[in-house]
Every structure is written in C-alpha cells, then in structure tokens.
Amino acid sequence: MGRPRFWDPTGDRHGGTPTYPWRMAPTGLLTRRQLRARGLRPGGQPVAGQILWRSRRTNGVRTAYLYRLTLAKPVRPMTPGRTAALAKANAARRTCPGCGRDAGYVLPAHLGTCLPCADGTALAA
Numbered sequence: 001m002g003r004p005r006f007w008d009p010t011g012d013r014h015g016g017t018p019t020y021p022w023r024m025a026p027t028g029l030l031t032r033r034q035l036r037a038r039g040l041r042p043g044g045q046p047v048a049g050q051i052l053w054r055s056r057r058t059n060g061v062r063t064a065y066l067y068r069l070t071l072a073k074p075v076r077p078m079t080p081g082r083t084a085a086l087a088k089a090n091a092a093r094r095t096c097p098g099c100g101r102d103a104g105y106v107l108p109a110h111l112g113t114c115l116p117c118a119d120g121t122a123l124a125a
Contacts, residue, residue, distance in 0.1 A: 006052040018049040020066075025051055029066040036075070043073030 008019040009026075020026070029049050035041060049066035093106045098117035111118040 022053040028069050031064045035072050040072035041075050042067040045071040
C-alpha cells in the first residue's frame with residue numbers, strides 16, 4: 001500500500017497548498033469549525049493547508065481549509081446591536097407573508113408561507 005491519495009505536504013500537486021487526507025492534518029492546523037469550538041477565528045490569516053476527501057454525497061472531492069492555531073484570534077463578542085439585528089432577522093424568517101403572523105417556526109423555503117396558509121386552512125380574520 002503506498003501513501004494516501006491526498007498526501008501532499010509540500011503542495012506540489014495541489015496548486016501550492018499543502019494537502020492532507022482526512023484526519024491526517026498536522027498538529028497546529030485547524031479547520032474553521034475546530035477553531036470556533038475553541039472560541040477562535042482565523043482573523044484574516046491566509047489558508048495554511050487543506051484537507052481533501054472523496055465524498056459520495058457530491059460525487060467528487062470535498063475540501064476543508066486549514067488555519068494556523070498560533071495566528072488565530074478570539075471570536076468577537078456579541079454586541080447589543082448585533083444581538084438585535086439577529087433577533088430581527090430570525091423574526092423575519094418566522095413571519096408569514098400571507099397572513100402576517102409569527103408562525104413560531106422557521107417557514108419552509110419551498111412553501112414560502114406558514115403551513116395553514118399553504119394548506120388553505122388559515123382562518124379568515
């Protein structure tokens with residue numbers, strides 16, 4: 001058996017970006033999700049590497065970019081303005097354009113309205 005298919009730590013075969021197979025990235029390089037779990041963000045640093053793996057879902061190759069842990073910055077705290085904007089955006093996702101009521105759940109994108117309006121059972125008020 002040889003080396004794994006996506007093993008290219010020098011980046012010669014993959015456009016100059018060091019490439020590693022699934023679960024074989026070196027210590028100190030983390031994905032965005034792994035950084036976020038530690039309360040960090042990339043902070044504008046360039047991509048330091050990538051992980052490639054075959055995916056049955058997309059019938060191709062998927063990519064996850066890697067960032068240096070030493071250059072990561074703390075996640076910015078939520079401000080009152082950002083909290084208010086997020087609450088307003090979530091309320092808009094729950095408000096039915098047909099009847100104008102807060103459905104109490106995020107409206108299904110394929111319907112575009114709340115379930116009673118989509119079924120035609122909304123109360124005529």
